[in-house]
Amino acid sequence: MKSRLASGPRRPEVVIWGAGAIGGLVGAWLARAGVDVTLVDRDEEHVEAIRARGLLVDGIRGEFRVQVPVVLAAELREPVDLAFLCVKCLHTESALDELVPRLADGGRIVSLQNGLNEEVIARRIGRRRTLGCFINFGSDLLGPGHIRHGGEHPVYIGELDGARSESVEHVRALLANFCDTVITDNIWGYLWSKLCYASLLFGTAMVDAPVHDTVRQPEAGPVLLGLVREVIDVADAEGVRLERLADFWPDEFRDGDWRSAMKRTAAHYQGQLKTRTGVWRDLAVRHRRTEVDCQVGAAIRKGESLGIEMPLNRRLLELIHQLERGDRSMSLQNLSALTEK
DSSP, rough: OOOOOOOOOOOOOOOEOOOOOHHHHHHHHHTTTOOOOEESOOOOHHHHHHHHEEEEEETTOOEEOOOOOEGGGGGBOOOOOEEEEEEEEGGGHHHHHGGGGGEEEEEEEEEEESHHHHHHHHHOOOOOGGGEEEOOEEEEEETTEEEEEEOOOOEEEEEOOOOOOHHHHHHHHHHTTHHHHHHHSSSHHHHHHHHHHHHHHHHHHHSSSSHHHHHHHHTHHHHHHHHHHHHHHHHTTOOOOOOOBBBBBHHHHHHHHHHHHHHHHHHHHSSSOOOOOOOHHHTTOOOOSOOOOOOTTHHHHHHHHOOOOOOOHHHHHHHHHHHTTTSSOOOOHHHGGGGGO
């Protein structure tokens, strides 16, 4: 592949590290709005497709193609003032190995990821240079240079200590070119609510069916409720004030029965173009590792540190690993297996 170095006087306003389903979609909309953005990705075929034909986005807002600068990490030469980290959480550490040395003095990183990556980033560059972001939109990388936008709700961003800052205002303005973006003083509440909800979504990904069909099944609903409640217990013990998400209200899982708790999730997915999760796609289509270790695993590790047992989530972690290896097939019975001794 022909190299195109990002060098010389040009210093992009924002570098998006990881141009897949999340980063590619955000980057496409920012580029379309005229923001000076550069994409960084490690997939040479994806990079070459974007260079040759632009980035194609289709889905809920129609279809467009946009030209956007894209490089491999080794080709990025200028210091990075602001980076949106958009890689899967299992690649966070390796991405930081490449990104951190390229940060400008005072450069900041915003995590547009699943999991609690803000903790990982802050250990590397400090809390003052790390911004949290809760993303709640559906997208898939369908092929090199092609992203499908399947659903969306507002994005929430915030300083890790809840303070208001010029930096967070600037990031809000950038992301507003893509979707509604809200500044919050409780970013951890959103991130932990998503972590609670993630255990449910990993559970549904073990079944080869749309999410809204799975959560309505009597064999599935009660055990999915149990998965979420275990993570809520950890968040409560951690002192986190959980926030309501568009498709997940913690109190409905904490206090309700499984039918009432699942109603919102079922309605959300039934109304989306994207009716299956990225986890399901990793397992069924791309046949690759999921983010289970840095989502479900992260909750389990937090629970261990607080002395909280999480038997359902531990079993979920085992079953997802079996599915990743091809040692287990997708079926509704996998949810029953969560309670097997």
